[in-house]
Amino acid sequence: MSLSRSPRPALTSSSSGxxxxxxxxxxxxxxxxxxxxxxxxxxxxxPxxxxxxxSDPRTTVASPRSERTSAPSSRHGSSSRGHASxxxxxxxxxxxxxxxxxxxxxxxxxxxxxxxxxxEENSKLRGHISELSARNDQLEQELQLLQEDRFQRMPDAxxxxxxxxxxxxxxxxxxxxIARTGKRxxxxxxxxxxxxxxxxxxxxxxxxxxxxxxxxxxNSSCLLEAIADDAALPRLLLTAMLSRFVHxxxxxxPFFFANTxxxxxxxxWGEYFADAMSHGWITNPAQVNIWRSDTLRHLFPSNxxxxxxxxxxxxxxxxxxxxxxxxxxxxxxGPARLLLHEMNDAAEKSYQDELLFLFDKAARxxxxxxxxxxxxxxxxxxxxxxxxxSIESQEMQAHPRHLLDDPTDHRLDGRRVxxxxxxxxxxxxxxxxxxxxxxxxxxxxxxxxxxxxxxEDKGAATDTRVEKPDTVPVPTAERMFLARxxxxxxxxxxxxxxxxxxxxxxxxxxxxxxxRAT
Numbered sequence: 001m002s003l004s005r006s007p008r009p010a011l012t013s014s015s016s017g018x019x020x021x022x023x024x025x026x027x028x029x030x031x032x033x034x035x036x037x038x039x040x041x042x043x044x045x046x047p048x049x050x051x052x053x054x055s056d057p058r059t060t061v062a063s064p065r066s067e068r069t070s071a072p073s074s075r076h077g078s079s080s081r082g083h084a085s086x087x088x089x090x091x092x093x094x095x096x097x098x099x100x101x102x103x104x105x106x107x108x109x110x111x112x113x114x115x116x117x118x119x120e121e122n123s124k125l126r127g128h129i130s131e132l133s134a135r136n137d138q139l140e141q142e143l144q145l146l147q148e149d150r151f152q153r154m155p156d157a158x159x160x161x162x163x164x165x166x167x168x169x170x171x172x173x174x175x176x177x178i179a180r181t182g183k184r185x186x187x188x189x190x191x192x193x194x195x196x197x198x199x200x201x202x203x204x205x206x207x208x209x210x211x212x213x214x215x216x217x218x219n220s221s222c223l224l225e226a227i228a229d230d231a232a233l234p235r236l237l238l239t240a241m242l243s244r245f246v247h248x249x250x251x252x253x254p255f256f257f258a259n260t261x262x263x264x265x266x267x268x269w270g271e272y273f274a275d276a277m278s279h280g281w282i283t284n285p286a287q288v289n290i291w292r293s294d295t296l297r298h299l300f301p302s303n304x305x306x307x308x309x310x311x312x313x314x315x316x317x318x319x320x321x322x323x324x325x326x327x328x329x330x331x332x333x334g335p336a337r338l339l340l341h342e343m344n345d346a347a348e349k350s351y352q353d354e355l356l357f358l359f360d361k362a363a364r365x366x367x368x369x370x371x372x373x374x375x376x377x378x379x380x381x382x383x384x385x386x387x388x389x390s391i392e393s394q395e396m397q398a399h400p401r402h403l404l405d406d407p408t409d410h411r412l413d414g415r416r417v418x419x420x421x422x423x424x425x426x427x428x429x430x431x432x433x434x435x436x437x438x439x440x441x442x443x444x445x446x447x448x449x450x451x452x453x454x455x456e457d458k459g460a461a462t463d464t465r466v467e468k469p470d471t472v473p474v475p476t477a478e479r480m481f482l483a484r485x486x487x488x489x490x491x492x493x494x495x496x497x498x499x500x501x502x503x504x505x506x507x508x509x510x511x512x513x514x515x516r517a518t
Contacts, residue, residue: 161431162372164443170365171444175422177358178246182239185351187227188341203335211240212419213385232401236419236449238339242358243422245331247378250323250362251425254292254370257319257363285436289375289429296371320363327363328355375428375436379446381420389415389450395424397445412450419449 201220208214208223217223227233250256254277258270280288300316301309332355343351369376379395389396390413391404398404399421404412424446429436 161374162368164427164441167369167372167427167443170368171425174246174362174365175243175444175447177361178243178422179239181354181358182235182242184354185340185343186238187234187339200335200338204338207241207335208237211244211381211421212237213381213417234339236399236401236421238336240419240421241336241339242331244380244420245327245334245336246359246362247423247425248380249327250359250366251369251376252378254296254366256366257316257323259323281436285375285429286434289373289436290433293371293373293433296367300367300371316367320360320367324356324359324363327359328352331355331359373429373431373433376443377426377428377440379424379426381417384417384420384424384446384448387417389413389417389448393445395426395442395446396448399447399449402450415450417448418451420446421449422447 201224205214205217205220205223208217214223217226227237253274255270255273258273259268277288277292280291299312301312303309332352340351384396387393387396389398391398391407391410396417398412399419402412422444424442425444426440427443428440430439
């Protein structure tokens with residue numbers, strides 16, 4: 001649709017009538033709001049005659065302003081002049097007289113049409129922007145998925161090493177739980193005498209030999225005497241036996257959960273993983289530990305973003321719970337029960353719940369640690385009984401009962417280890433997955449109780465403190481999987497060591513006799 005625009009004409013002064021416009025030649029007709037409007041082309045203005053010149057003198061239109069100033073129409077109708085000004089009237093010379101209404105001004109109409117066109121264009125642009133924004137979000141999501149997929153395909157991409165401080169915090173928290181359990185349920189001063197009437201004392205003596213040096217206690221009767229004389233000994237032994245069981249059953253074995261799998265496929269997965277680790281540790285320690293770390297990360301994913309990860313997490317939690325329940329039942333039925341105080345049904349239930357909580361925490365701590373590239377090794381009594389204590393030792397620390405808080409206090413240096421309350425935990429290798437045979441560091445020191453007799457060989461104590469190497473012994477495959485292999489044969493003690501041990505226990509007996517005499 002085309003409109004012919006021309007400047008609005010000025011008013012024409014005439015003595016014969018009101019001020020008029022002169023228009024000529026109807027250009028086109030347009031349809032707006034169901035009514036027919038006409039577009040006119042105005043004639044030019046002649047300033048000399050104060051009139052418009054037109055090629056067609058018949059086309060003149062009355063001024064709407066002069067029409068508005070004319071006499072008003074009647075109430076029930078309008079004059080022929082007003083009617084002609086509103087509707088338009090044709091004179092004998094062909095002149096058309098209409099009222100000039102802004103609503104019908106072609107320039108206003110064009111402006112409205114242009115505005116509507118801009119609004120439509122703006123609406124289209126907004127829709128296009130929305131489409132582009134949605135497409136941009138989709139492309140960002142696709143890019144993120146591609147980056148994640150590419151990142152996961154990179155070697156060691158999903159591996160972020162755990163700091164040593166966090167590992168030490170996990171181990172210290174677990175040891176605090178073990179110590180609390182031993183202190184809460186061990187024999188008291190009232191119950192120590194009733195221990196003699198219990199069955200299974202031979203098994204108890206055999207179990208105590210794994211955590212305490214019993215060279216001066218040749219049989220269970222001597223052990224019962226020592227328990228009756230020392231009020232703290234039952235608590236120390238129960239804590240030591242519980243700590244050894246936790247470290248050997250969970251912390252030392254990365255695949256402790258494999259034996260709890262109830263799939264009847266005829267495969268002993270625990271033995272399979274143990275054999276793979278044992279042979280791999282000898283041939284290629286770096287590769288076998290990377291395989292172990294990646295396997296545990298796949299079996300126990302840290303995120304639950306997809307359905308497969310959630311299914312694996314649920315399966316892993318089930319295996320951990322089964323391993324915790326089996327461990328709690330086995331320890332509760334073991335010889336350590338002889339070191340428990342008398343309990344009613346409620347106390348027995350509380351003890352079972354405490355063991356379940358403790359073993360569940362130990363199992364989850366084991367999974368957390370073995371997901372790392374580091375390997376872990378525990379040193380027990382058989383690894384520490386040949387060493388003499390030193391305040392500067394990197395692997396041992398005295399039990400709090402010795403009140404050895406000053407790092408410059410050397411009064412206990414050179415004494416032998418009698419009870420290993422908590423074994424030491426050693427980290428092997430580096431976070432990069434190499435140097436497993438050479439790099440090692442102590443993550444948790446062994447907590448030991450020392451004999452009460454001063455060492456007769458002061459030079460040995462000094463030499464032990466000076467000549468102690470900075471690194472721990474090189475790990476072996478047997479140590480790595482002690483939980484799945486029988487313990488080694490005990491090394492017979494030398495005559496000097498036997499004499500020192502007998503001297504320690506004789507001092508305790510003399511001390512007991514003096515107390516009774518007083």
